Amino acid sequence: MELSPFHLAIPVHNLTECRNFYTNILNFEEGRSSDHWVDYNFFGHQLVIHYKEKQTTEVATNLVDGKDVPVPHFGVVLPWEIFQQFAELLKSKDITFIIEPYIRFEGQVGEQATMFFKDPSGNALEFKAFKDMSQLFAK
Numbered sequence: 001m002e003l004s005p006f007h008l009a010i011p012v013h014n015l016t017e018c019r020n021f022y023t024n025i026l027n028f029e030e031g032r033s034s035d036h037w038v039d040y041n042f043f044g045h046q047l048v049i050h051y052k053e054k055q056t057t058e059v060a061t062n063l064v065d066g067k068d069v070p071v072p073h074f075g076v077v078l079p080w081e082i083f084q085q086f087a088e089l090l091k092s093k094d095i096t097f098i099i100e101p102y103i104r105f106e107g108q109v110g111e112q113a114t115m116f117f118k119d120p121s122g123n124a125l126e127f128k129a130f131k132d133m134s135q136l137f138a139k
Contacts, residue, residue, distance in 0.1 A: 083129030
């Protein structure tokens with residue numbers, strides 16, 4: 001089955017700061033926008049940041065591969081080389097990582113490169129890559 005682009009809308013409490021982050025730090029192409037939201041090309045998917053007043057929420061994590069993975073989080077599975085290029089871009093822009101880029105489940109089923117960081121509104125993002133994409137759903 002050919003994959004269809006997904007649509008994801010997330011809240012941000014400072015539209016200007018997050019617009020700068022997604023446009024100038026992550027280098028995502030901006031699409032349509034208004035004074036309350038901005039569309040982005042998120043590796044071929046549609047990500048929309050929507051202004052929403054800041055709310056306090058409890059930060060939850062799950063222990064995965066010995067690391068505290070933030071929940072909830074979202075992201076994209078990238079081709080291996082694109083992941084490596086994107087990780088280098090983020091490092092060059094001094095992103096503060098929650099989990100630095102590394103290889104998870106090394107030598108096991110589902111071995112993958114992964115990294116986590118937050119946007120200025122605290123939304124957690126994960127990007128990952130599999131050398132063998134057939135293991136994406138492997139048990």
